[in-house]
Structures are given as C-alpha cells and as structure tokens.
Amino acid sequence: MRAMTLHLLKLAVGVNSVEHLAELQTARLAEARAAGRPPLLVHVTRQTPKETAALLDGGSLYWVIRGLVSARQRLVALEPVQGTDGVRRCALVLDPDLVETETQPRKPHQGWRYLKPEDAPADRRSGSAEGGDPKLAAELRALGLL
Template structure:
C-alpha cells in the first residue's frame, strides 16, 4: 500500500490557482531553456522514501481542505547555497482533484496512509469540480462535500 505526503498549499486559493502557478513556472523554465519540471522544495527529507515512491502522491491542502493531489516521481536531496540540507519533491504536473477533506493548519508535511487519503473525484464528481470555488467552499463548510 502506497504512502503519501500531506502539505499545505500556501498562496493558492483554489486548484485553478495552483494550476496557473505550475504553468507559470513551466513557462519560466522554458524561457530559460530548461526542461520544465514540477517540484516542491522542502527542508526535511522523508525517511520513508521507498514507500512514497511506490505509487505515492503529494496531497495539497487548499483553504483548509485536501482538494487535489499530484503523483510523486522522485525525491532528490541536495545542499542549498547556504549549506542547508533540503530536498525536491518531484511531481507529475497533472492535478488530480479529490473529494474534499477538512484539515487543520500544520507546518511542513505529514505522512498520509492510503486508508486516510481522500478518494479521487470520479465521473460522479465531475459536477463538483465544475462548481465555482465559492460554492465548493460553502458546501464543504456545511459538511456537504
């Protein structure tokens, strides 16, 4: 069973904001002549890397709810210019909408076992993904999503 990560998506108001940010980063990389690659830099290196890379995803908490996930491609440790150990969580750029799951704020990232991860929005959830963000937030706050 795959192990996942849970992370706050700071600065994004919606899945659409996150998608726009990813596209902006890709266009910036292309303009610099680099191969576009989606990654998130974090200070802590996961100790359970093998489990994470065996089908794991990074689940993003946006506005207090898990809303979307990205599959993990790789985890690359490195030392930054100030000598601090960090790692890049390399992600597939595809955003996979999930059922909303409320989460309280936390720092860093957390492990998330598959049994506790929200399900992906399937064909029955397509209507939810098409709803305006404000409507989704209100329905989620009422416990209806």
Template sequence: MTVHLVKVCVGVTSVDQLRSLQQRRLIAGPLCHVTKQRPQRDAELLDGGSLYWIIKGHVAVRQRITELERLYDGEGEKCGLILDPELVETELFSRKPHQGWRYLEAEDAPRDLRDIVEEAGEDEDSEGELSPEMAAELRELGLI
C-alpha cells in the same frame, strides 16, 4: 504499501490558481517542490504516492510524486519533491493548517473526483450531485 504526503498550499486560493502557477513553472523544467526534511518512508512514497495540497482549509487536489532529489543550499541539505504536472482534483476534506508536510496513509486519502463521477454515472437512480463544498460540510458534520 503506498503512503502520501499532505501539505498546505501557501498563498493559493483555488485549484485553478495552482494550475496557472505551475504551468508557468513548467517552462523552466520539471516541477520541484523543496522541503526542509526528506521523508523517511521514501520507498513507500515512490510506490505511487502523491502530494495532497490543502487549499483554503480543505484537501482539494493531488499530484503524483515521481522522484525525490537531494538538494543543497547555504542552510544544508533539503529535499526536492519532483511532481507529475497533472493536477488531480479530489473530494474536499477539511484539514487544519500545519507547518511542513505530514504523512497521509492511503486508506485515509480522499478519493479522486473523476472516480466519484464515474461511480455516480453507474447509478441510474441518482437524483443529483452535491457540490464539493456541501459534501465537505456534511462529511465534517459526520452525516456522510
């Protein structure tokens, strides 16, 4: 069974900014995000799990985790999350800030925007789309 991680994207204010930063980092090799703790549920995480990024108080984008690496520095062992370079935008979900990462069960993960767009395209009676911000606000209020 797949499990995901969710983490605050510190210092980033938009998905476009994250994309730009990571494109520059890709020049040096694979994307590796270093964390202090290694996830205990590594088998579930490597079974299709993603890192969901919180940007400006909302889960907004995800990246598939392809590998976990053991890293060492002066403070001891750390964990390197090797990330797929593809950023997949998701529906916005409000999320309070926290330190480090948290597990996110697959059934609680926000849907990919591309899946929502495909579903909307199948509905001929659709009168229009909500902006991601409006949808997030309505979801927060429990209206959708």
C-alpha cells in the same frame, strides 16, 4: 517484500484554488523552459521523508488549499538539493497531472505530514455533486448530505 504506499500532505500556502495552483505550476514550467532547464515540477521542503520507497510506490502529494485537501499529484522522485544558503533540502518531483480530489478538511500544520492511503480522499469524479463551493461541499458531506 513490497513497500506499502504512503502519501504526503502539504499546505499550498498562498494558493486560493486548484485552478490557481495549476496556473502557478504552468508558469513555473514555462519559466524552466525559458531558462533552458528541464520542465520539471519541483516542490522543495526542508526535511527529507524517511519513507522514500513507500512514497515512490504509487504515492502522491496531497495539496491542502484553504483548509481543504483538494488535489493531488503523483510523486515521481525525491532528490537532495542544496539551497543558496548551503542548507540541504529535499526536492519533491511531481507529475504535472494535477488531479482534483473530493475535499477533506484539514487543520494547518508546518511542513508535510504522511498520509495513509485509507485516509486519503478519493479522486473527484467528473460531474461530481461537489462542483461548486468546496467549503460548502465539505460541510454538506460532514452532515451526510453528499
């Protein structure tokens, strides 16, 4: 029986925009290459998701940036890691392709949350009417104007 795809929702703390997230990730990849490590995008979380099969069956990590779901990256793997403090954590290995999504407001939360495919925002189409301010676009969508 095939697992139902699930996604994760995570706050991008300290990130101002999708472009800023892309810059940070590009810098992390460059640091890994310079240090002789494999150039993998990894985001470490405290808790390990229980729904591994569903997450790796086409699931993505959706990034909440400044209160709006704004981008996603496909989940490639979930790997156990141990922090320098000896505590076990989970490394979310991400596809480097950062895909902008239609914006969707989200309230702050701790850690990550599961996101069902039917609740996930669609990928942003190039030339979308949202091209400007994402908060304004979200407000216009809520009013049914986008």
